[in-house]
Amino acid sequence: MTHEYRRPTASGGLRLHLNENTAGCSPKVLEAMRRVTREEAAVYPDYNEAIEACASKFGVSAGSVLLVNGLDEGILLAALVMLREGTPADPCEAIIVQPAFDMYAACADGAGGRIVEVLPDAGLDFPARRVLDALSDRTRIIFLTSPNNPTGLSIPPENVESIANAAPQAMVFLDEAYADFSGESMIQSAASGAIPNLIVGRTFAKAYGLAGVRAGALFGTPAGLSAMRRVIPPYSLNLFAAAALPAALADLEYYNWYLSEVRESKGLLYEVLDRHGLRYWPSNGNFVLAFFGEALASVVSGLAERGIHIRDRSADPGCTGCARMTAGVVAHTQRLVSALEEVMCGAR
Ligand SMILES: Cc1ncc(COP(=O)(O)O)c(C=O)c1O
Secondary structure, eight states: OOOOOOOOOOOSSEEOSSOOOSSOSOHHHHHHHHTOOHHHHTSOOOOHHHHHHHHHHHTOOGGGEEEESSHHHHHHHHHHHHHTTOOSSSOOEEEEESSOOTHHHHHHHHTTOEEEEEOOOTTOOOOHHHHHHHOOTTEEEEEEESSOTTTOOOOOHHHHHHHHHHOTTSEEEEEOTTHHHHOOOOHHHHHTSSSTTEEEEEESSSTTOOTTTOOEEEEOOHHHHHHHHHHSOTTOSOHHHHHHHHHHHHOHHHHHHHHHHHHHHHHHHHHHHHHTTOEEEOOSSSEEEEEOGGGHHHHHHHHHHTTEEOEEOTTSTTOTTEEEEEOOOHHHHHHHHHHHHHHHHHHO
């Protein structure tokens, strides 16, 4: 079985299939990138300002921050350092709780690990007991996502803690790509060492709209981050990302505005789904997973014909008949809602 990540495509139209920020980054980010000089372009970037901005934003020391070229790079680093000691005959194990972001399997596989999947139940609630049951003395990394993609459901922090306590030989990699939208985070528990084997990953792609710029961060104790610090390329972020990050983190007004658009958009999506009696998972992220059942293919293609792309997730364990829709700028969501109304009436 291949775990290669296939980049979803969409030519033009409204991109509501990749959980991107549909507004764009703060204008202040572009101003900061425009201030980059020819001379700065010619030398290797300095990260001090970006690290300090990140540390102070999340209330941790600079030694607890490792900037990465998008959270994807953080996932790759974690898989590499935790799984490399295995051999083909006796591989180390990575636990992936399905449905999950595809890059965990791609990176664990690429690092030579054996993937142990924990399958969901019908409600897609976090299967804490089954994760504990899946632990073995070969477990080296456990990928958890809160809020989860594609469900939008959060993991109770006590579940994260009990899994970390039960697997002291492993890293618990808690992916908080969407935590800006939930307002909940375990960065403090990771950075303070309260949960010593916890690493938290964040991306600035979503709430801050820097997906194209590529910027993320890992948080943990300095000791917990050290193996990854040793293997990350020294200039992993380019200078535009290093310039963009402090500007993005400083523009709270823009950030808060975007969070409120996402909240309102989710409300609009819940309303239309309720009107049509469709099941969905109330989401703590910037997207909503809904069950369209047998109408799924016609809904996805009907929306695409109207220039709106959503993501068919029916191949994910537990998600048969489901699609995920980004909730971003309210005006975009209103377009999606009108198109959904048309398509759903046609699908009856
Ligand atoms: C759960 C999760 N983690 C990580 C990422 C990747 O983040 P980045 O764009 O910073 O690499 C995504 C992107 O969709 C995601 O959904």
